[in-house]
Amino acid sequence: MPSTPKYRLLTPGPVAVPERILRAMSGTLLHHRSPEFIPIFNEVRAGLRKVFETQRDVVILASSGTGAMEMAVANLTKRGDLAIVVRGGKFGERWAELCESYGVRTVCIDVEWGRAVEPDAVRAAFRSHPDARYLFVQASETSTGVYHPIEALAAITRESPDRLIVVDGISGVGVHKLPMDAWGIDCMVSGSQKSWLLPPGLAFIALSERAEAALERCDQPRYYFDLRKEIEGQAGASPAYTPAVSLIMGLQEALRLIHEEGLESVLARHESLARLVRGAAEALGLGLLAADSPSFACTAIRLPEGVDGKKLEKTIRDRYGITMAGGQDKLSGKILRIGHMGDVDGFDMLTAIAALEMALLDLGHPVNLGAGTRMVLELMRTARTAR
Amino acid sequence: MPSTPKYRLLTPGPVAVPERILRAMSGTLLHHRSPEFIPIFNEVRAGLRKVFETQRDVVILASSGTGAMEMAVANLTKRGDLAIVVRGGKFGERWAELCESYGVRTVCIDVEWGRAVEPDAVRAAFRSHPDARYLFVQASETSTGVYHPIEALAAITRESPDRLIVVDGISGVGVHKLPMDAWGIDCMVSGSQKSWLLPPGLAFIALSERAEAALERCDQPRYYFDLRKEIEGQAGASPAYTPAVSLIMGLQEALRLIHEEGLESVLARHESLARLVRGAAEALGLGLLAADSPSFACTAIRLPEGVDGKKLEKTIRDRYGITMAGGQDKLSGKILRIGHMGDVDGFDMLTAIAALEMALLDLGHPVNLGAGTRMVLELMRTARTAR
Numbered sequence: 001m002p003s004t005p006k007y008r009l010l011t012p013g014p015v016a017v018p019e020r021i022l023r024a025m026s027g028t029l030l031h032h033r034s035p036e037f038i039p040i041f042n043e044v045r046a047g048l049r050k051v052f053e054t055q056r057d058v059v060i061l062a063s064s065g066t067g068a069m070e071m072a073v074a075n076l077t078k079r080g081d082l083a084i085v086v087r088g089g090k091f092g093e094r095w096a097e098l099c100e101s102y103g104v105r106t107v108c109i110d111v112e113w114g115r116a117v118e119p120d121a122v123r124a125a126f127r128s129h130p131d132a133r134y135l136f137v138q139a140s141e142t143s144t145g146v147y148h149p150i151e152a153l154a155a156i157t158r159e160s161p162d163r164l165i166v167v168d169g170i171s172g173v174g175v176h177k178l179p180m181d182a183w184g185i186d187c188m189v190s191g192s193q194k195s196w197l198l199p200p201g202l203a204f205i206a207l208s209e210r211a212e213a214a215l216e217r218c219d220q221p222r223y224y225f226d227l228r229k230e231i232e233g234q235a236g237a238s239p240a241y242t243p244a245v246s247l248i249m250g251l252q253e254a255l256r257l258i259h260e261e262g263l264e265s266v267l268a269r270h271e272s273l274a275r276l277v278r279g280a281a282e283a284l285g286l287g288l289l290a291a292d293s294p295s296f297a298c299t300a301i302r303l304p305e306g307v308d309g310k311k312l313e314k315t316i317r318d319r320y321g322i323t324m325a326g327g328q329d330k331l332s333g334k335i336l337r338i339g340h341m342g343d344v345d346g347f348d349m350l351t352a353i354a355a356l357e358m359a360l361l362d363l364g365h366p367v368n369l370g371a372g373t374r375m376v377l378e379l380m381r382t383a384r385t386a387r
Numbered sequence: 388m389p390s391t392p393k394y395r396l397l398t399p400g401p402v403a404v405p406e407r408i409l410r411a412m413s414g415t416l417l418h419h420r421s422p423e424f425i426p427i428f429n430e431v432r433a434g435l436r437k438v439f440e441t442q443r444d445v446v447i448l449a450s451s452g453t454g455a456m457e458m459a460v461a462n463l464t465k466r467g468d469l470a471i472v473v474r475g476g477k478f479g480e481r482w483a484e485l486c487e488s489y490g491v492r493t494v495c496i497d498v499e500w501g502r503a504v505e506p507d508a509v510r511a512a513f514r515s516h517p518d519a520r521y522l523f524v525q526a527s528e529t530s531t532g533v534y535h536p537i538e539a540l541a542a543i544t545r546e547s548p549d550r551l552i553v554v555d556g557i558s559g560v561g562v563h564k565l566p567m568d569a570w571g572i573d574c575m576v577s578g579s580q581k582s583w584l585l586p587p588g589l590a591f592i593a594l595s596e597r598a599e600a601a602l603e604r605c606d607q608p609r610y611y612f613d614l615r616k617e618i619e620g621q622a623g624a625s626p627a628y629t630p631a632v633s634l635i636m637g638l639q640e641a642l643r644l645i646h647e648e649g650l651e652s653v654l655a656r657h658e659s660l661a662r663l664v665r666g667a668a669e670a671l672g673l674g675l676l677a678a679d680s681p682s683f684a685c686t687a688i689r690l691p692e693g694v695d696g697k698k699l700e701k702t703i704r705d706r707y708g709i710t711m712a713g714g715q716d717k718l719s720g721k722i723l724r725i726g727h728m729g730d731v732d733g734f735d736m737l738t739a740i741a742a743l744e745m746a747l748l749d750l751g752h753p754v755n756l757g758a759g760t761r762m763v764l765e766l767m768r769t770a771r772t773a774r
Binding site for chain 2: 007009011013014015016017022023025026027028029030031032034035036062063064065066067070073074097098101102103191193199200201220221222223224225240241242243244245246247317318323
């Protein structure tokens, strides 16, 4: 064995990128206004619409996912407006911070980290604040591994015609069923380094017709994030500013892969990989942070008392070559997050659980070695879901 | 010969990317917080400082160059402030629009497209508007191929300690001598798809100590573009938001290439390529838009009366496979811009001129076939400057 272990990326983003996509990104760099690039751009737009399950346009942005979240706030709101924010993790906090930056008043529904928001809590918040114009929420809250019940939340938002639901689908789109048009989602954003099988650097945003009408009301300063310019420009395959050409070339290939597999299969793949890890954690006697409403983007495993999460993460990385994610902020050191997105399959989940078992033993925590991995195999055999 | 001509990219950005860099970008995708990525990030930061010629930090952003321009305005200004803007092309207009978006009042010095600003005009503007706090200017105005006299403008700005000079070095840094510290430039931005030999998707920004102090005064809404967070985070190799990892892996290789060649040689390379094209245009009896103060990033050739610039650009592209840039806005159809940045050398300039000669003949414009290319060869022999 070589002295350095093989590098394996199993975080909830960035994700491992398939060879086919790496090769596509390293092709001859095209000019974004050259006739060779236009069909790529248009193919990509059509492919994005299919994954967002919308007839509306999906705008492509050169930024991290946070840039698309900011684009939503900067284009839909007016200073002084009131927004309901579901705050159940680091990314819920980000919606609140973004609103604050833009002078939007917030009513935050604070949800315990690891729990999904109760639809009734959102209904009650809208009732207490009839002037609230927006609901900001994550589909998949990456920091806790929770899925929030978007279909129900969209329906509640729709009870008044003047309200918009804005969904952070950064680790949700292409992972969970989130049919934008069918559910009446007004704004949904995503980011390339998640289910899209790409490196970070691209973000996506789409608006419902209702949300597009709200653009006219908005009085926020915006330039790079001016969605009006991008909607108009990108309809003619002409983004307002130089797009990230090589990543878009990769996106073309990624969308081909996704559509070859089929969206339903892609969603099922994430779900079944998540199930393998949840099953293995339980077989090892480890708790799950988000047992009630788990995200299929990543699984957050609670670490036993006495196990130092940072040391565990480091052991798994240094000794076994696998990069997983620890907890953020108040969950720091207390959980381990294993990602299910990107170029990973059931055997990668098996490897992740194997490394976790060994690293727990390395740190002196008693483990029934093989119990987790055996469960992964049993579930793989039952489901035949591994790619 | 194959029926489709070989693709050659000769615009003033995006530029042709060397194979070595394409390969570096297609390596295994690393997590941005993994120990393997930290040394890359730190190496890149050190390399950027050398090209910016500054002891200060250079912040890396996932966006187009315009994002870094917005970051400058959004972090240095206060609503109601007054700024002097040099407006001598499309990108000068962009500074004015950005200021307007953020409620910054502007006094625009309108310079004829194709001319450099007179330092005396800037001095006079500061005299008439003693409350002006900023000078916004391009080093190289890509839309016209003009270089503005940054050293003199920085000195004029420095005549009062309360003023800041903000330089769009998107197609200037790594092309022209622009020593940030030595000249007293307060803020300088650049973008990856120019002299940096990379695809689009990364932007760079650096602040002087004076400019960093101004961050505290700023009252603009900003989140993704919040420079305070990035300065602090990136000093610890921890950007606030997921960085564009694959492009940064490419940047590591690009900076190695740049430093192997040596910054002085890199600048001289751009200058000598620009000289080849200027000489050839003159030998063909074609005028130069920016004869007095030409940029070394690109050369804007005036097209003769009766030649349709759009048709010429299309002929060069469709028949000869070379993508050059036409004119923008009021220069549309009137000029042709040939880029000198990226993976190009003297023989590429020769090819560009050859295609131009042939395409002019194709469109029925009389040309002394070979006069331009011969001049390129003569200048190459004299200077021995081609890479």
